[in-house]
Every structure is written in C-alpha cells, then in structure tokens.
Amino acid sequence: xxxxxxxxxxxxxxxxxxxxxxxxxxxxxxxxxxxxxxxxxxxxxxxxxxxxxxxxxxxxxxxxxxxxxxxxxxxxxxxxxxxxxxxxxxxxxxxxxxxxxxxxxxxxxxxxxxxxxxxxxxxxxxxxxxxxxxxxxxxxxxxxxxxxxxxxxxxxxxxxxxxxxxxxxxxxxxxxxxxxxxxxxxxxxxxxxxxxxxxxxxxxxxxxxxxxxxxxxxxxxxxxxxxxxxxxxxxxxxxxxxxxxxxxxxxxxxxxxxxxxxxxxxxxxxxxxxxxxxxxxxxxxxxxxxxxxxxxxxxxxxxxxxxxxxxxxxxxxxxxxxxxxxxxxxxxxxxxxxxxxxxxxxxxxxxxxxxxxxxxxxxxxxxxxxxxxxxxxxxxxxxxxxxxxxxxxxxxxxxxxxxxxxxxxxxxxxxxxxxxxxxxxxxxxxxxxxxxxxxxxxxxxxxxxxxxxxxxxxxxxxxxxxxxxxxxxxxxxxxxxxxxxxxxxxxxxxxxxxxxxxxxxxxxxxxxxxxxxxxxxxxxxxxxxxxxxxxxxxxxxxxxxxxxxxxxxxxxxxxxxxxxxxxxxxxxxxxxxxxxxxxxxxxxxxxxxxxxxxxxxxxxxxxxxxxxxxxxxxxxxxxxxxxxxxxxxxxxxxxxxxxxxxxxxxxxxxx
Amino acid sequence: xxxxxxxxxxxxxxxxxxxxxxxxxxxxxxxxxxxxxxxxxxxxxxxxxxxxxxxxxxxxxxxxxxxxxxxxxxxxxxxxxxxxxxxxxxxxxxxxxxxxxxxxxxxxxxxxxxxxxxxxxxxxxxxxxxxxxxxxxxxxxxxxxxxxxxxxxxxxxxxxxxxxxxxxxxxxxxxxx
Numbered sequence: 001x002x003x004x005x006x007x008x009x010x011x012x013x014x015x016x017x018x019x020x021x022x023x024x025x026x027x028x029x030x031x032x033x034x035x036x037x038x039x040x041x042x043x044x045x046x047x048x049x050x051x052x053x054x055x056x057x058x059x060x061x062x063x064x065x066x067x068x069x070x071x072x073x074x075x076x077x078x079x080x081x082x083x084x085x086x087x088x089x090x091x092x093x094x095x096x097x098x099x100x101x102x103x104x105x106x107x108x109x110x111x112x113x114x115x116x117x118x119x120x121x122x123x124x125x126x127x128x129x130x131x132x133x134x135x136x137x138x139x140x141x142x143x144x145x146x147x148x149x150x151x152x153x154x155x156x157x158x159x160x161x162x163x164x165x166x167x168x169x170x171x172x173x174x175x176x177x178x179x180x181x182x183x184x185x186x187x188x189x190x191x192x193x194x195x196x197x198x199x200x201x202x203x204x205x206x207x208x209x210x211x212x213x214x215x216x217x218x219x220x221x222x223x224x225x226x227x228x229x230x231x232x233x234x235x236x237x238x239x240x241x242x243x244x245x246x247x248x249x250x251x252x253x254x255x256x257x258x259x260x261x262x263x264x265x266x267x268x269x270x271x272x273x274x275x276x277x278x279x280x281x282x283x284x285x286x287x288x289x290x291x292x293x294x295x296x297x298x299x300x301x302x303x304x305x306x307x308x309x310x311x312x313x314x315x316x317x318x319x320x321x322x323x324x325x326x327x328x329x330x331x332x333x334x335x336x337x338x339x340x341x342x343x344x345x346x347x348x349x350x351x352x353x354x355x356x357x358x359x360x361x362x363x364x365x366x367x368x369x370x371x372x373x374x375x376x377x378x379x380x381x382x383x384x385x386x387x388x389x390x391x392x393x394x395x396x397x398x399x400x401x402x403x404x405x406x407x408x409x410x411x412x413x414x415x416x417x418x419x420x421x422x423x424x425x426x427x428x429x430x431x432x433x434x435x436x437x438x439x440x441x442x443x444x445x446x447x448x449x450x451x452x453x454x455x456x457x458x459x460x461x462x463x464x465x466x467x468x469x470x471x472x473x474x475x476x477x478x479x480x481x482x483x484x485x486x487x488x489x490x491x492x493x494x495x496x497x498x499x500x501x502x503x504x505x506x507x508x509x510x511x512x513x514x515x516x517x518x519x520x521x522x523x524x525x526x527x528x529x530x531x532x533x534x535x536x537x538x539x540x541x542x543x544x545x546x547x548x549x550x551x552x553x554x555x556x557x558x559x560x561x562x563x564x565x566x567x568x569x570x571x572x573x574x575x576x577x578x579x580x581x582x583x584x585x586x587x588x589x590x591x592x593x594x595x596x597x598x599x600x601x602x603x604x605x606x607x608x609x610x611x612x613x614x615x616x617x618x619x620x621x622x623x624x625x626x627x628x629x630x631x632x633x634x635x636x637x638x639x640x641x642x643x644x645x646x647x648x649x650x651x652x653x654x655x
Numbered sequence: 656x657x658x659x660x661x662x663x664x665x666x667x668x669x670x671x672x673x674x675x676x677x678x679x680x681x682x683x684x685x686x687x688x689x690x691x692x693x694x695x696x697x698x699x700x701x702x703x704x705x706x707x708x709x710x711x712x713x714x715x716x717x718x719x720x721x722x723x724x725x726x727x728x729x730x731x732x733x734x735x736x737x738x739x740x741x742x743x744x745x746x747x748x749x750x751x752x753x754x755x756x757x758x759x760x761x762x763x764x765x766x767x768x769x770x771x772x773x774x775x776x777x778x779x780x781x782x783x784x785x786x787x788x789x790x791x792x793x794x795x796x797x798x799x800x801x802x803x804x805x806x807x808x809x810x811x812x813x814x815x816x817x818x819x820x821x822x823x824x825x826x827x828x829x830x831x832x
Contacts, residue, residue, distance in 0.1 A: 277661060284665075297675040308680040315676060319669050326662035333658040370668075377671050 003068050006056025007147040013049035013104070014137040016042055020130035024123045025195075036119065039126040040111040046133065047108035050101045057097060057146050058088050070094065070146040079552060086170035092294060092310075093146035095173055099290075100136050102174075102181040106210070107133070110185060117206055124192035125185070132184055135317045143310045168228045176221030176248060180286040182214025183255055187283035190276045191325055194332045199272040204265035207279065209645045211262060215255045216636035222248050223629030230626075234587035236600045236617040238515070238625060241390040243298040246369040247289030250362060254282040257358040264348045267413055271352065272336040277329060284322045291318055297373060346416045350408020357401035364393040402458055402509065405502055406465020410472060424472055428464030432457040448517045455513030462506040466499050494642040501635025507628030514597065514621025521618075525611040535618035537599055538563045539572070544603070544612055553579045555588070558603040558612060562592070574603040574614075598622050692806045697724075697798070698788035702778035705753075705760055705767075712752065712778040717804040721749040721830045723823075725774075725797040726786060728758040729766035734795045737813035741773040744819060749799075749827045753777040756786050756794050799823065801830045 020042035027035025057070070062084050066072040070093045079087070089098040107129040110122065140146075189207040193199045225248070230238040239245060261275040292298050295311025343349060368385045375383045406428060410421035436457035443449035471477070473495065474487040520535045531540040542559045555577040562570040572590035579586070585605075592599040597620040604613040701713040717724075723744060727734040744751055753774035755763040760779055767777065780786055789798065792811050799808040808826055810818060 273658075281661075291672070295672070295676060296679050297672060308676050311676045311679065312673075315669065315672050318672075322665055323662065323669070326665055327659075330659035330662050373671060373675055377674060 002056050002059050003065065003147040003149065006053040006060075007145065009049045009052040009056065010137060010141055010145075010147075013046050013053065013100075014134065014141065016046045016049060017130045017134040017137055020046060021127050021134055025127040028120050028123045028127070036123045039123045042130070043104070043107040043111035043126050046130065047101075047104040050097075050104040054088075054097050054101045057094060058085060060147075061085065061088050067150055068146075069148045069150040072150055082167070082170070089173045093140070093144045095177075096136070096140050096144050097146055098174060099177050099181055100133065100140060102177050103129070103133050103136060103184055106182060106185050110210075118202070120196060121189065121192050121203065121206065124195050125188040128188040128191040128195075129184060132188070132321060135321060139310075139313050139317060143313050166228065166232060168224060168231075172221060172224050172228060175217055175224060179214050179216075179218025179221050180248070180251060180289065182210065182217055183251060183279075183283040183286055185210035186214065186255075186258065186279040187325070190279035191328065194276060194325075194328050197332055197335050199265065199276055199336050201266050201269055204262045204275070205644075208259075208262050208266065209640060211255065211258055211279070211282075212636055212640050215252070215259055216633045216640065218248065218252050218255060219629060219633040219636065222252055223626055223633070226629070227626045230622070231589060231591060232586070234589050234602045234604070234615075236515075236519075236521075236589075236598075236619060236622075238622065241368070241385075241387045243369050244293050246365050247292050250365055250369070251282050251285040251289065253358055253362040253365065254278060254285050257355045257362070258282050260351045260354050260358075264351050268342075268348050270342055270348065271355075273329075273333045274355070276336065277333075280322070280325045280329060284318075284325070287314075287318050287321060291315060292369075298369070341414075343415050345411065345418050347408065347411045347413045349416070350404060350411050353404050354401050354408060357397055357404075361394055361397045361401075364397060365390065368393065399458065402462060402505060405462055405505065406469060409466065409469045409498070409502070424468050425465050428461055428468050431464045432461040435460045452513060452517050455509055455517070459506040459509040459513070462509070463503055466502045466506075470499055492642050492644065494639040494644065497635040497637070497639030497642070499635070500638060501632050504628040504631030504635060507624045507631060509628075511621050511623065511625030511628060514624070515619040518597075518620040519617060521616065523613070523615045526614045527611050532614070532616060534599070534616045535597075536564055537569070537618070539601065539616060541612065541614065550577065553577045556603065556606075558601075558614070560590070560601055562599065570599075572599070572601045574601045576603050576605060593623050595623060596620065692790050692798075693809060695806055696804050697800050697806055698785070700780075700785040700788065702754065702780055702785060705755055705763060705777040705779050709776070712776055714804065717800050719802055721802060721827055722800045723749050723751050723797055723827070724754060724800055725751065726754045726756045726780070726789075726791055726794050728756045728794050729762040730758065731756075731794045733813045735770065737795050737815075738770050738773075740814060740816050740819060742771075743816060744823070744827075745773060747824055747827050748831045750775045754785065755779045755781075756791070757781065757783040797823075799826055799830070 020039060024036050024039035024042070027033070027038065059065075060068045060071050062081065064071065064084070070091065088094045107126055110117075110129070111126060186207050189203070189210070193203050222245075225245070226238045229240070230236065258275065258278040261271055261278055264271045265275050291311070291314045295314060296308070297311065342352075368389050371385050372383050375381065406425060407418075407421050410416075410424055411418070436453040439456050440449055440453040443452060446452075470488070470491075473491055474484040476484045479487075522532050522534045524532060526532065526541045528541050528543055531538050533539075540561045540563075542561055544556060544558045546556045548555050548557060555575045557573050557575045560572045560574075561568065562572055570592050572592060574590040575588035577586045577588055587602050587604060590601045597618055600617040600619060602615040604615055606612050697714055697717055699714045701711055703711050725741070727737075741751065751774050753776070755777060758779070758781065760781070763777070763779070767774075783791075789796075795813055797810040797814060798806050799810075801807050807830060808823070810823065814823065
C-alpha cells in the first residue's frame with residue numbers, strides 16, 4: 001500500500017512538473033502576474049510529492065517489505081536500522097529518487113527565498129528547473145521505478161554491497177547530489193537569463209549563492225568520497241582517476257571556474273557569455289556524469305547495474321536538456337555584449353587567467369575520461385587511460401594557475417599594477433625559495449627531491465601570498481597594529497572565505513606531494529612475533545584472532561605493537577571482514593593519522609603455512625589533502641554567509 | 656558559427672554515446688578485452704582431478720568434444736555469482752570442465768558441496784601455472800575450446816544468463832556441427 005502511494009505521488013509530481021514548466025513561463029512572457037504566481041505553489045507541491053515518494057520508499061526499506069523488487073535486491077533483513085535507511089540510496093532507483101528530491105528541494109528553496117529576487121527571473125528559473133525535473137520524473141517512472149512489486153515476495157533480500165556499509169559512505173551520495181544537482185539552479189538561472197536576453201551584475205548576484213552552495217557540497221562530497229576510498233579500499237590510495245571520480249571532478253572544475261567568472265560579471269559586467277556558458281556546462285557535466293556512471297559506456301570500478309535502455313533514456317534527456325540550452329545559447333550569445341573595458345593586468349584579468357587554466361585542466365580530464373570511447377569509435381581498439389596520463393597532463397596545467405593565484409588576488413579591479421602586487425609578494429617569494437632550497441639540500445640524492453622542493457615551494461607561495469593579500473587589505477605595518485586588527489574583523493566574510501579556500505589549495509598540494517613522492521611501503525608475510533621496519537616505525541605482529549563475530553560479518557583481527565625509536569607509540573588492529581550476504585571480503589585498515597603522516601596497516605588474509613599477508617604504508621602529510629578539501633568547503637560556506645548575499649542586488653539597468 | 660560551437664561539439668559527442676549504447680545493447684561491452692589466445696590451440700597441460708579417484712585431465716582430452724573450460728576458486732566472490740547459472744550450460748553437448756585455480760583442494764570440495772557441482776570434471780591448478788599459460792586475467796574466466804583443441808572464445812568475469820543465452824550457447828551449437 002505504501003509503495004503504491006509512493007508511486008502515485010511520483011505520477012502526481014510529474015503532472016505538477018508539467019504545469020510548473022509551462023504555465024509560469026507563458027505568464028512571464030505575457031507579463032501575466034496570475035500565471036506567474038503558479039510557480040511558487042507548484043514548486044512547493046512538487047517538492048512535497050517527491051518527499052512523499054522518497055519517504056514511502058524509505059518506509060518499505062525500514063519495514064523490509066520484500067514484495068518491493070528494489071527492496072529485495074538491496075536489503076537484507078538483519079542489517080542495522082541505520083543501513084536500512086541509507087540503503088534507500090544505495091542503488092540506481094533509490095539514488096535517482098534522491099536526485100529528484102534534491103532537484104525539487106532546490107526549486108522549493110528558490111520559491112521561498114525572500115521577495116528580492118526579480119520576479120521574472122525567478123519565475124523563469126523555476127519553470128526551467130521544472131523542465132529538468134519533468135525529464136527525471138519521467139525517467140524514474142519509465143525505466144527506474146523503485147516501487148515495482150515482486151510476486152511472490154522472497155523471504156529475504158540480496159543485501160547491499162558491504163563496502164557501502166560505512167557511515168561515511170552512507171552520507172556520501174546525499175552530499176554529492178546536493179552538489180551535482182545544486183548546479184541545476186545555476187543552470188536554470190542561466191537559461192532564464194538567456195530567455196530574458198539579459199545578463200547583468202544583478203543576475204550574477206542572484207545566481208552566486210546557489211552556485212557557491214552547490215560548489216561547497218560538491219567539494220565536501222568529493223573530499224569525503226576520496227577519504228572513504230582512502231580508508232576502506234585498503235590500498236592507501238585516495239584518488240584513482242576512475243571515470244566515476246572524474247564524473248564528479250569535472251563539474252567541480254567547471255563550477256570552480258564558474259564561481260570565479262561570476263565575480264567578474266558581478267563586479268565588472270564583462271565575460272557574460274562565457275559565464276552563462278559555464279553555468280550550462282557545469283550542470284551538463286553533472287548530467288553527463290550520471291549518464292557515464294549508469295549507462296555502461298565506460299568501464300569503471302564502481303558501476304551501477306548498467307542497462308542500455310536506461311542509458312538511451314538518459315542520453316535522450318541529455319540531448320534535450322543540453323542540446324536545447326546550447327542552441328539557445330548560440331542564438332542569444334550575440335545579445336550578451338560586454339560593456340566594460342578589459343585590461344589584462346587587473347583582478348578580472350587574473351580571474352580570466354584562472355578560468356583559462358581551469359578550463360584547460362577540465363579539458364584534459366574530459367579527454368582522458370572519454371578517450372577510451374573515442375578510440376573505440378575510431379576503430380583504434382579498446383584502451384584504458386590510467387593515472388599516468390592524468391598526472392602528466394593535469395598537474396602541469398594546474399600549476400600555473402596555482403602560481404598566479406596570490407598575484408591575481410593582489411591585483412586591483414580595472415587596472416592593477418603588477419609591480420605593486422609583486423612587491424607585496426616579495427616576502428612570500430623569499431619564504432618559498434628558502435623552503436625549496438632547504439628541502440633540496442636536506443634531501444639531495446633522494447629520488448624525487450626536486451619535485452618535493454618545488455611542491456613545498458608552491459604550497460608556501462600560496463599560503464604566504466594569500467596572507468600577504470590579507471596584510472594588504474588591513475594595511476598591516478602601514479597603519480597602527482590596532483587599526484589593522486580592527487580592519488581584519490571588518491573585512492567582508494567573502495574575503496575571508498576566499499582566503500581560507502585558497503590556503504586550502506596550499507594544504508592539498510602539501511598532501512598530494514607528500515603522499516605521491518614520499519610514500520614508503522612494505523608488503524610481506526608475517527608470523528606472530530615478527531617485526532617490520534617502515535619509515536622509522538617498528539611494527540610487531542603480536543597476535544591474530546580469527547572468526548570473530550561482528551554485526552552481519554565475521555572477521556579476523558591482527559594486533560600490532562608499534563614503536564618508534566624504542567618507545568611505544570600505538571597499538572594498531574587492522575581487520576579482514578567476511579560478509580556472508582552477498583559473499584564479499586573487505587579489509588579494514590588500521591590507520592594512525594598525524595599531521596606529519598599516516599601509518600596505514602592492512603591485514604590481507606593468510607597463507608597456507610599460518611603466516612599473514614600484511615601491507616604497511618607510510619604516507620607523509622596525506623591528511624592535508626582532506627583538510628585542504630575541508631578548507632575549500634569551509635571557505636565557500638564562510639563566503640556564503642557574507643552579508644551581501646542577504647541584501648538586495650544592485651539595481652537592474654533597463655536594457 | 657562560433658557561438659554554435661558548443662552545440663556542435665555536444666551533438667558529435669551525443670552521437671558517439673548513442674553508437675556505444677547500441678553496441679552495448681547488442682552485447683558488446685566496453686570491458687570486453689579480446690584475448691590473444693583466441694584462434695590458437697589450447698596450451699598443453701596435465702592437471703590432477705579434484706576427485707583423487709579419477710584420472711588427470713590433459714590437453715589431449717580436449718580433442719573430439721567441445722569443452723567449456725571454466726577457471727574458478729572457492730575464494731572468488733564473483734564465482735559465486737556465476738555458479739548458479741552453470742547448470743544452464745548442461746545438456747547442449749559440450750563438456751563442462753572446472754579448473755580450481757590457486758586454491759586448496761579441501762576448500763574447493765567444501766565449496767562445491769555447498770553450492771552444488773555442475774561440472775563433468777573438476778581439476779586443480781593449485782599453483783596457477785596453467786592459468787598463466789592460458790593468459791588468465793582473473794577468475795571466473797571461461798574458455799570455449801572446439802573439437803580440435805582450438806580456443807574459440809573467452810569470457811572474462813561471470814557468465815550471466817544473458818551471456819549464456821546470447822553468446823555462449825549459440826557458439827557451442829555452431830561448434831557442435
């Protein structure tokens with residue numbers, strides 16, 4: 001009964017979506033207030049219906065209603081309640097419903113957000129958002145209905161992949177989707193502006209918080225996913241350049257470029273066409289990611305059950321949504337003239353520079369991800385593109401952007417002075433150079449000491465350079481210290497957010513360089529009582545207990561005594577877990593995290609003579625990658641709370 | 656024209672996507688990597704039978720009958736996915752021979768006891784030498800070998816009912832002629 005209610009709610013939502021997509025748009029074109037007024041209640045109603053469907057599915061999961069096909073495929077009755085709930089979005093059907101819930105949720109939020117947003121823009125944006133929602137609802141109902149019944153009902157379900165049974169991963173899809181889908185709002189605003197034929201500072205002002213919010217969630221989602229891979233997959237790797245990862249990374253790169261471009265539109269009224277195109281591309285890449293992951297056109301380690309029929313439908317949806325937006329863009333682009341002059345050495349010049357490099361980096365990820373498909377289409381055979389390609393192309397492209405980062409932040413709008421900016425950056429330059437020199441001397445002869453020195457210098461350059469930007473803003477050393485301190489607190493939160501996020505980049509560089517250049521590993525068969533030395537740590541395998549009962553699995557647990565310089569530092573207990581339903585083994589690494597580096601111990605099963613295969617890694621600074629990702633998001637959230645997002649935009653000029 | 660460039664690029668891309676999906680629908684998955692062994696004689700091997708009472712199985716035993724040689728192991732998770740479908744292969748004339756790969760015989764026996772034994776014969780490749788000779792990628796992996804002992808097809812990963820019906824049984828029927 002509940003399943004039928006959910007199904008019915010979805011059908012109603014589809015009807016509401018059709019109304020919301022058409023009526024307000026007609027109203028906006030005719031300037032008919034009554035028709036335009038439909039948008040708000042329709043958006044709210046559509047959200048409530050999507051929520052009703054979502055909770056109906058959750059109810060089926062929690063009550064283990066195995067007559068619902070989707071529940072039977074993914075649930076197993078003795079899972080803890082928490083995983084019964086999170087299991088809802090553990091597979092294709094449920095996750096599409098979550099996607100739809102978030103899509104309508106954003107529309108409802110726009111409908112409710114204050115009255116300051118110009119009515120025409122809001123109405124059109126809600127109509128566009130509803131068109132996308134209509135497409136997704138139709139997709140769910142036609143090809144991915146989670147409420148299909150199973151007759152006769154089985155006694156028990158097949159169970160979720162145990163790898164996914166992890167509290168971190170349980171929240172990974174919702175956060176990631178809040179990011180992916182959040183960019184639909186920027187997209188809808190962009191299309192609304194194209195329909196209106198008007199892109200101005202006010203438009204950039206309104207679209208900014210939605211883009212920023214989506215970007216924060218996407219950042220958290222990617223960072224969280226990377227962290228999850230790091231601590232569960234048992235290889236100590238945190239990024240594999242897998243198509244699924246790239247599918248989330250591409251919208252992130254485009255979204256990052258979008259945030260920078262929006263600043264230029266808002267402050268200088270230029271780069272309009274490019275910014276609108278970026279808003280379209282960012283959401284298109286989110287859709288493309290969904291398509292790539294679920295259609296099976298690319299091989300990935302994490303794949304949803306792929307189904308060509310679904311693939312065809314998503315492709316059709318992609319064709320309609322992206323194709324029509326880009327066509328509209330082509331038609332309207334000439335009307336988006338940029339008024340202001342554009343000097344290369346200026347803040348906007350710096351932001352453009354960043355945009356160019358971010359786009360180029362995006363291009364390499366895009367090419368690398370889709371190359372197997374292109375090669376196959378051109379008859380070059382089936383190939384796979386691995387991390388070496390991405391590392392060799394992405395890294396050199398992103399480095400210039402990192403070097404330019406503090407310089408651009410120090411340039412003034414309209415006409416900046418490179419001389420003044422570089423003078424301010426002298427201390428940062430000397431700190432970076434001294435650090436590089438020091439590291440090069442200390443590590444000379446070690447394998448990749450030049451790369452290590454360069455990476456450290458780059459991280460230091462960004463950190464010190466961004467702080468130099470703060471110093472400039474608060475007139476440090478030019479004004480009395482007390483005045484500077486007062487100015488520091490008076491600076492807009494957007495500025496602090498910008499600084500924090502960019503310093504996050506310094507942290508990420510430190511972490512990547514540390515783990516990529518400084519990793520040591522030791523793989524061996526150990527018997528109890530034996531010791532291994534790794535990076536100054538001595539690890540002794542004290543004992544291993546087998547066949548311990550856990551919730552839903554049995555496991556073996558090894559106990560290692562870890563000492564450093566003769567002093568005990570930790571007792572580490574990695575586990576190897578065996579799940580019965582579905583049959584699968586997972587490793588549960590023991591990780592000792594410090595800011596200087598992680599010690600990572602894996603117990604990997606047993607050989608025939610009673611020895612245990614153990615893998616031990618030491619990754620210097622690796623935790624800084626995740627801290628840096630967190631700083632990106634924290635900086636974004638800080639900027640989101642800036643008071644300029646709460647006040648009205650500059651007046652829209654009559655065009 | 657320049658302003659329509661994004662649209663043109665997108666349409667080209669969508670065309671390639673469409674082409675790829677149609678291929679998937681026909682059963683050509685992007686993950687299928689053609690084996691270099693196809694069309695070549697099966698490597699020489701001589702493997703002991705898991706059932707100690709029965710005689711070993713050698714490459715010579717392949718002659719005269721179409722054989723499905725399936726590598727599996729008791730430790731392999733995907734083999735459990737494939738296992739229930741193996742019975743679909745029976746009664747079509749081909750011999751179904753299981754190769755227990757890098758496994759302990761006791762574990763393999765217990766596993767077959769638990770999940771059922773659909774094989775005509777099960778032999779053991781405890782050290783994985785024969786797997787290497789065949790160019791094994793991972794388990795499960797199944798080779799279709801014709802009456803002359805030539806490898807005609809290789810299935811990487813589990814055989815699903817779809818693969819069995821659409822690809823494997825038709826090929827077996829052709830080779831039987």
